Amino acid sequence: MPAVLAVVPARGGSKGVPAKNLAPVGGVPLVVRAVRACRAARLVTDVVVSTDDPAIAAAAREAGAEVVRRPDAIAGDTATSEAAVLHAMDAYESAHGTAVDTVLLVQCTSPFLTGEDVDAVAAAVVEQGADSALAVAPFHGFVWRVAPEGPAVPVQGGPRTAARPDDTHGVNHDKSHRPRRQDRPQDWLETGAAYAMRAAGFRTARHRFFGRTELVRTDAARVLEIDEPHDLDRARALAPLLGTGNSRPALDDVDAVVLDFDGTQTDDRVLIDADGRELVAVHRGDGLGVAALRRAGLDLLILSTETNPVVAARGRKLGIPVVHGSEHKDHALKQWCEERGIAPDRVLYVGNDVNDLPCFGLVGWPVAVANAHGSVRAAARAVTSAPGGSGAVREIASWLLGGVW
Template sequence: MTVLAVIPARGGSKGVPAKNLAPVGGVPLVVRAVRACLAARRVTDVVVSTDDALIAEAARTAGAEIVLRPAAIAGDTATSEDAVLHAMDAHAALRGGNGDGHGDPEVVLLVQCTSPFLTADDLDGVTGAVTEDGADTALTVAPTHGFVWRQDGAGRTEPDGYGVNHDKANRPRRQDRPQEYLETGAAYAMRADGFRAARHRFFGRTALVPTDPARVLEIDDPHDLARARLLAPLLDPQVLPSYDDVDAVVLDFDGTQTDDKVHIDSDGRETVAVHRGDGLGIAALRRSGLELLILSTERNPVVAARARKLQVPVLHGIDRKDLALKQWCDEHGIAPERVLYVGNDVNDLPCFGLAGWPVAVASAHDEVRAAARAVTTTPGGEGAVREIATWLLGPALSTAPATPTAP
């Protein structure tokens, strides 16, 4: 059984510019969708339909096949069905199809990357409804018991509110009303031959596949995106990076390797406190072969002194940390998606958008925690970097020397 998942992801969003590349939980929306599809047991092929080179690059790196969408079906009036049909043709052509259905999969999925908390189980659910339960189409839905209202001002001086799924003069108890479902907009499954014939996503027998209402969110405007980022630490399973996931570790200094406090003596000299465990972790990371860098906005002798002791290169006094990080990656031949970047405050957010593994320390600003792909359990300056080294190298930090050179 061939099941093709198509993810439409054009580049011209107006409500949220570059929406499909916006990170939630440290991962761009289009990449989240690709990962969900690749994790689904029943999905055999994953295609991203896009007109945008950056979206194509992110999706390809995540493991999807790319179909470049022509301008005729990339504008505001183009439908998702148009994108799916075009992607089916392109996918079939690569496999010797001729555009009349020859080479089509048995089932095609429409997967929306604007639903950030879509899961592999959701996709397997709608697919199974078609492949095993006899449905022609299926969609994810969320149970709802809400009273729906509509306002109609036609022929009136004042608009009149009236009940859509209830009579406002007779409001039965929830348990006395039939169960209703809200379309989540996340995933749809269709028999491919029926979809080609009907050219829309609902035909024949349609199955409703309930999902967890807590995960239902469609990103249409900046407020939706902000909510998604706040929910991500609660809804996303914590996935920690391993040594094989990264080629470099880039560390902020203040608030990450310190507790973000500065002590100033009567002569104006500044001192900070660092954690010996962080020194052990950094020594182990350095000896493991990973590239290391300290990147700081502050131009402060203490930053340079700490970097010298740790034997780690440092760039400090940097206003645009993301530009400096990109240049450093280019100079060292490191792909940004293979960088683990550790930060704590809002000036780290541009680097979070660039690095493949943005990590926040436990004491980080709420907005930074929401944008991170992983969050330490340890605050900055109290061993957070040692904790990250443990993620990458294991609890024993076996690559560290018996007597660390930079405690």
């Protein structure tokens, strides 16, 4: 089988979005998403992450990639992706004593890249005879350009300026004629997500487009490059809709389920009587779900910031332990995992508000209820369709155990 090496460049420095390559989308860091997409591809034999950052290196190794330490000379703002790929390819061949036949460049900045996309780009070279290939999406927009040397005039209503009419022109169209989409030639947008090259040709050309270049079509709905903070916000908002990174866990994926209380097992409202006693409403279906999870042999825990008799009473009713009154929930969760011998990446944690975010960063399966705070939904790996206090826990039980509870 030919050696097909996927290289993921992921340097630590990023001015537009600090620590961008470790930023979570759908609860999964961008570098991990890229590694998983490569590992899911049928034709990829090995995955290497090229980085100068120890935290990125650790995340990449945990995701199953090899790591190549990128020299400072090619780790700055002006370094090219080609330089990183060439260096990683040389380092890989030296370490393994084997030649690379096809090399892929896969970018962390495209969070919705799939294993099928990576495989299709690789197949264009490995199986279809192309020298180079890239992922593209159909593009139907009209592109305009303003001549940089053209004079500018004030625009009414503000300090903005605009070039004079004779300094603007259509790039992919004649501005005097706007044909219907079906009457125009098909344009293709380079997604920036994945490229494949014959290794020998790439070494000679030293750029990613040489020889016969194949365009590999991908789904335009998943095209998004993260360069600015608003791009990251869009990606996090889209993750639950696009599904990638938001897959539902199965029983084999987790060893423990940890539940926040207020807003997760309740609707986040509190009734207080004349004596100051608090009352909350819970969902009977959630109780059935917890019982089913307990019968399945999972470790269960209720973890709450509040010290409240209601939380303790609910734990007794469900027959599961409670840790409450913890200002730092992530510390308490880490200690509980250590005491039980449970790996945090095998824990499913369910939460709804910003005080759950530290726990989200600790576990393998951060899950938000439907009505969770926006930042919590954005950081979650999965989101329930039911709100907190309305059967969200029961829904999670159905994910893990199958069937209807």
